[in-house]
Amino acid sequence: MTKPRIAFFGLGAMGLHMARKLQSADYDVHGFDIRPEAVEALHEGQEKSRCAKSAREAAQGANVIVLMTVSHFQAHSILFTDGALDSLAQGADILLMATCSKQACADLATQVAERRPDVGFVDAPVSGGTEGAMTGGLTIMAAAQDDVFGRVEPVLRIMGSKLYHVGKQVGQGSAMKAVNQVLCGIHLAAAAEALALAAASGIDPEVALPIVQNSAASSWMLQQRAPRMLQKEDPEVKSAVNLFLKDLDIVSQTGKQVGAALPLSVAALQMFVSAAARGDGAKDDSRVIKSYWAMNGQL
Numbered sequence: 129m130t131k132p133r134i135a136f137f138g139l140g141a142m143g144l145h146m147a148r149k150l151q152s153a154d155y156d157v158h159g160f161d162i163r164p165e166a167v168e169a170l171h172e173g174q175e176k177s178r179c180a181k182s183a184r185e186a187a188q189g190a191n192v193i194v195l196m197t198v199s200h201f202q203a204h205s206i207l208f209t210d211g212a213l214d215s216l217a218q219g220a221d222i223l224l225m226a227t228c229s230k231q232a233c234a235d236l237a238t239q240v241a242e243r244r245p246d247v248g249f250v251d252a253p254v255s256g257g258t259e260g261a262m263t264g265g266l267t268i269m270a271a272a273q274d275d276v277f278g279r280v281e282p283v284l285r286i287m288g289s290k291l292y293h294v295g296k297q298v299g300q301g302s303a304m305k306a307v308n309q310v311l312c313g314i315h316l317a318a319a320a321e322a323l324a325l326a327a328a329s330g331i332d333p334e335v336a337l338p339i340v341q342n343s344a345a346s347s348w349m350l351q352q353r354a355p356r357m358l359q360k361e362d363p364e365v366k367s368a369v370n371l372f373l374k375d376l377d378i379v380s381q382t383g384k385q386v387g388a389a390l391p392l393s394v395a396a397l398q399m400f401v402s403a404a405a406r407g408d409g410a411k412d413d414s415r416v417i418k419s420y421w422a423m424n425g426q427l
Contacts, residue, residue, distance in 0.1 A: 131155050132191030133217070134283065137183065137206050138226070139166035141366075142254070143196035145227075145261035146287045153286045160186035189217050192283055199374070200228040200236055201237035207236075213244055221248040221280050225268075226376070227305055228253070229381045230280070234299040248276035251301035254288060255308050257352075258366055263288045269308070271301035306382040309375040310393050315349035317396040317416060322350075323357055324420035333358050356414035363412045370409040372400045373414075 131154065133412055136147040139161040147170050150157050159170040162179045167179045167346060180186035183206045193216060195203040203226055207213040215223075224233060237249040249272065256266040268288035270277060273296050284291050294304045322345070326336035337354055340346060356363040376397040383390040402419040403409070421427045 132283070133189060134158070134169045135160070135187040135190035135193045135212065135216075136170075136196070137161070137186070137194065138196035138198070138202070139170055140196070140198075141258050142261040144170060145258065146194070147197060147268070149261075149264045149286050150283065155283070155286070158186045158190065176265070183212040184215045187212035187215040190214070191217050192221050192223060192280060193220065194223045194283075195226055197226045199226060200224070202226070203228075204236055204239070207240065208243075209307050211239065213247070216244070216247060219246050219248075221250060221276060223250045223252050223280060223283070225252050225254055227309070227378060228302050229378045229385075230299040230303040230306070231381070231385055233302040234297075237298040248272065248279065249298055250276060250280055250284075251298045251374040252261075252284060253301055253305035254393070255305070255312075256288070256290075261287075267308075268292065269294050269301045269304040271295045271298055271304075272293050302378075303382060303386075306379045309372075310390065312349060312375045313372055313379070313396040314363070316353055316413060317348040317399045319347070319350045320357060320399070320414075320417035320420050323354060324417060324424055324426065327426060329425050353414045356412060357417040359414075363414060365410070365412045368410055369400055369403045369411045369413050369415060372413050373397070373404055373409070376400060 133156045134150055136159045139147060139159050144166060147157050147159050158180055159167055160183050161167055171179050182390035197203045202423055203224055233251045240247055240249055250270055252268050252270040254266045254268050260266040264287060267290040268284050269292055270284060271294050277293055294300050297300045322340060323333045326333050341350055341402055379390060379393050399416050399419045408415045
């Protein structure tokens with residue numbers, strides 16, 4: 129069976145690695161990004177003619193389009209304003225892998241169906257960060273009708289070793305990502321709070337960290353982010369503070385839409401708001417610990 133031609137949009141810290149995984153699996157991938165150097169990086173060693181100059185060109189005749197954008201606004205612009213939707217092959221499928229609210233995702237799917245009723249739509253946000261994208265070990269939370277999911281499942285499994293079909297209704301994948309981000313945001317803020325308490329209590333955070341990492345208090349965020357919290361210099365950005373501002377705002381929106389109280393998520397959000405307000409929005413999300421240092425007079 130011939131593998132589908134893939135148009136990939138959003139060649140950022142995660143997207144570039146995801147697109148490369150598809151290339152390594154012998155898929156015909158045509159990438160596009162607002163940064164020409166990202167497109168060139170994807171097609172390094174290939175003919176320059178493969179570097180699309182526009183979204184419409186990258187999507188021309190594609191059977192699958194992957195939208196690994198920052199927001200649903202960017203996804204909408206690529207599909208409608210930039211003409212990618214009209215360029216897709218008949219019966220193509222759209223994979224929206226950006227983190228969006230449940231309602232925004234459902235609205236975008238409705239607009240696509242009105243314009244191109246032949247095109248399938250999969251709501252498939254991811255978790256796992258840059259490392260997961262590099263290894264193909266992402267967790268993917270996909271929502272789509274069974275037939276559509278079946279068509280794109282091989283593509284999704286190249287990018288994510290942990291693939292879940294969470295429901296048939298578009299928006300359920302995004303809702304599941306919101307559930308995931310509740311824990312990510314709270315655990316990240318909690319790790320910062322704990323290490324800040326250790327410092328305020330006169331305990332060296334370098335001593336406290338392995339203790340909590342090897343106790344019942346441990347979490348993925350504590351293992352992955354806390355060591356970067358203790359670096360004196362700003363660490364390499366793996367995931368920015370601003371991304372958690374966006375994600376926890378989506379969590380808040382989701383809670384309002386479904387009538388769920390989220391007091392801990394709101395409290396965590398405020399710590400990221402504080403970090404961004406100090407000018408750390410573009411820095412690694414581990415810098416949220418500085419919000420605690422500031423409140424505790426440790427800065």
